Amino acid sequence: MISIFGIPSQALFGQLLIGLINGSFYALLSLGLAVIFGMLNIINFTHGAQYMMGAFVAYLVLQYLGLNYWVALLIAPILVGLTGVIIERLFLKRLYQLDHLYGLLLTFGLALIIQGVFRNYYGSSGLPYQVPELLRGGQNLGFMFLPNYRAWVIFFSLVVCLGTWFVIERTRLGAYLRAATENPTLVRAFGINVPRMITLTYGFGVGLAAIAGVMAAPIYNVSPLMGEDIIIVVFAVVVIGGMGSIMGAIVTGFALGLIEGLTKVFFPEASNTVIFVIMAIVLLIRPAGLFGRAT
Amino acid sequence: MSDAASLLDVDGLQAWYGESHILHGVTFHVLPGEVVTLLGRNGAGKTTTLKSIMGIVGQRTGSVRFDGAELIGRTSDQIARAGLAFCPEERGIFASLNVEENLLLPPQVRPGGLDVAAIFTLFPNLKERLRSQGTKLSGGEQQMLAIGRILRTGARLLLLDEPTEGLAPVIIQQIGHTIRALKAQGFTILLVEQNFRFASTVADRYYIMEHGRVVEQFANAELEANLDKLHEYLGV
Numbered sequence: 071m072i073s074i075f076g077i078p079s080q081a082l083f084g085q086l087l088i089g090l091i092n093g094s095f096y097a098l099l100s101l102g103l104a105v106i107f108g109m110l111n112i113i114n115f116t117h118g119a120q121y122m123m124g125a126f127v128a129y130l131v132l133q134y135l136g137l138n139y140w141v142a143l144l145i146a147p148i149l150v151g152l153t154g155v156i157i158e159r160l161f162l163k164r165l166y167q168l169d170h171l172y173g174l175l176l177t178f179g180l181a182l183i184i185q186g187v188f189r190n191y192y193g194s195s196g197l198p199y200q201v202p203e204l205l206r207g208g209q210n211l212g213f214m215f216l217p218n219y220r221a222w223v224i225f226f227s228l229v230v231c232l233g234t235w236f237v238i239e240r241t242r243l244g245a246y247l248r249a250a251t252e253n254p255t256l257v258r259a260f261g262i263n264v265p266r267m268i269t270l271t272y273g274f275g276v277g278l279a280a281i282a283g284v285m286a287a288p289i290y291n292v293s294p295l296m297g298e299d300i301i302i303v304v305f306a307v308v309v310i311g312g313m314g315s316i317m318g319a320i321v322t323g324f325a326l327g328l329i330e331g332l333t334k335v336f337f338p339e340a341s342n343t344v345i346f347v348i349m350a351i352v353l354l355i356r357p358a359g360l361f362g363r364a365t
Numbered sequence: 366m367s368d369a370a371s372l373l374d375v376d377g378l379q380a381w382y383g384e385s386h387i388l389h390g391v392t393f394h395v396l397p398g399e400v401v402t403l404l405g406r407n408g409a410g411k412t413t414t415l416k417s418i419m420g421i422v423g424q425r426t427g428s429v430r431f432d433g434a435e436l437i438g439r440t441s442d443q444i445a446r447a448g449l450a451f452c453p454e455e456r457g458i459f460a461s462l463n464v465e466e467n468l469l470l471p472p473q474v475r476p477g478g479l480d481v482a483a484i485f486t487l488f489p490n491l492k493e494r495l496r497s498q499g500t501k502l503s504g505g506e507q508q509m510l511a512i513g514r515i516l517r518t519g520a521r522l523l524l525l526d527e528p529t530e531g532l533a534p535v536i537i538q539q540i541g542h543t544i545r546a547l548k549a550q551g552f553t554i555l556l557v558e559q560n561f562r563f564a565s566t567v568a569d570r571y572y573i574m575e576h577g578r579v580v581e582q583f584a585n586a587e588l589e590a591n592l593d594k595l596h597e598y599l600g601v
């Protein structure tokens with residue numbers, strides 16, 4: 071067996087793959103947070119619950135309507151995004167003039183309520199969700215075995231992340247978003263309905279979380295608490311990358327997944343804490359985050 | 366006072382920022398095709414008047430009629446869509462947008478705006494800098510961009526807030542030339558200025574503001590006769 075630095079290559083690549091998978095979810099989730107923060111100036115603590123809701127939509131539409139993974143991948147972001155639109159219209163829009171703390175408390179409270187409701191009905195043990203038929207099995211790459219579904223997760227997460235980046239940084243619609251992030255009053259005085267844009271942005275960011283939730287369902291099981299576990303790490307990722315930077319969120323998400331995987335190989339004891347250690351260091355050296363603009 | 370033929374008719378306009386009452390009943394009008402200038406000292410309420418017309422102050426009362434339709438009570442995006450465009454004092458160039466994106470940002474609210482080629486004819490500098498970050502331009506170029514981008518929208522009334530502030534004489538001349546060209550093309554312009562020497566090269570009429578009110582008005586032909594009063598009001 072080949073080994074690298076005394077580590078069997080199978081184990082190394084295996085952990086790197088797990089790192090990339092986790093990184094795919096970190097990237098999708100921190101991207102959604104960055105999009106929302108950029109436009110609404112709210113740190114969306116409901117994000118983990120919305121990720122969980124995405125997974126549950128996949129589970130429920132399969133269970134009750136017989137709709138498969140691919141359909142779920144399409145309708146979960148729409149449905150969960152719609153709940154986001156309602157939350158923004160009912161609650162968040164009242165908070166923009168107030169201190170950050172209010173948005174944080176509100177979204178945190180909503181997360182607790184949503185998770186509580188799901189736990190009440192579905193317990194906390196987790197429900198199984200099958201890998202879609204088309205993506206069962208895997209490829210033997212020689213140096214490792216690559217399950218098809220995991221390859222798909224990495225690929226699709228990259229597509230969604232880069233697609234979002236492209237729309238925001240390179241299109242007309244994205245120019246409206248960037249401009250409204252900088253100076254919403256002036257953009258509105260040009261005749262653009264900025265409040266509606268803010269609502270849709272929140273719905274979109276929440277939809278990204280739901281996509282991540284559907285993709286996670288076959289890997290991690292569907293559980294009311296699945297969002298709570300991952301979102302803590304994702305907030306650390308966002309702090310490291312810098313709130314509000316689109317590319318920063320994507321790159322940091324994937325990079326930290328990989329670093330976590332590598333730590334599992336070389337220093338397993340630290341694998342659960344490495345991201346938080348990096349966060350502490352980044353906060354000391356660059357408080358605005360690696361890609362953040364100091365304000 | 367109000368003229369049936371006015372394009373813009375401001376009557377008894379009051380405005381507040383939070384608790385502070387800034388405008389105490391501003392009344393003036395602008396006829397179609399005119400260039401009208403608001404003059405006044407620092408803090409007289411000129412910018413607040415433009416912002417109140419655009420619907421971007423906290424609270425306002427009174428009447429602002431554009432083309433006969435009341436604007437008080439409408440949101441600023443609805444006001445823009447009625448055919449007004451605003452060029453703010455601080456220019457409002459977006460740092461996260463390049464020059465081209467800044468130029469194309471304001472949506473067309475009605476037909477009849479200038480096309481991009483016509484804007485480049487007015488401001489040739491912009492054409493060379495399309496890929497630059499908006500805020501990397503010189504002050505004069507940023508001002509040209511700030512004016513240029515609202516010409517595409519089809520708005521008939523342009524509100525320009527101190528477009529010459531802090532600019533070199535040669536650029537001020539170019540902006541004067543632009544304003545005359547726009548007037549010749551049928552735009553109506555409400556200009557805020559401190560520099561009445563510049564204003565006198567473009568304006569048809571003047572209103573002088575003090576402490577949130579219009580206190581004086583005269584036509585361009587009467588400027589020389591009013592110089593003493595003007596010096597007194599502007600404190601120059």
Ligand SMILES: Nc1ncnc2c1ncn2[C@@H]1O[C@H](COP(=O)(O)OP(=O)(O)OP(=O)(O)O)[C@@H](O)[C@H]1O
Nearest residue numbers: 382385387405406407408409410411412413414559
């Ligand atoms: N955002 C604000 N909040 C509270 N007060 C304000 C605000 N903006 C302006 N003011 C006050 O309103 C008054 C009028 O200000 P405004 O900007 O309209 O004056 P101006 O005539 O445009 O002056 P300048 O020539 O300096 O631009 C001033 O006393 C100013 O301090």
Ligand SMILES: [Mg+2]
Nearest residue numbers: 411412413454
């Ligand atoms: Mg002013």
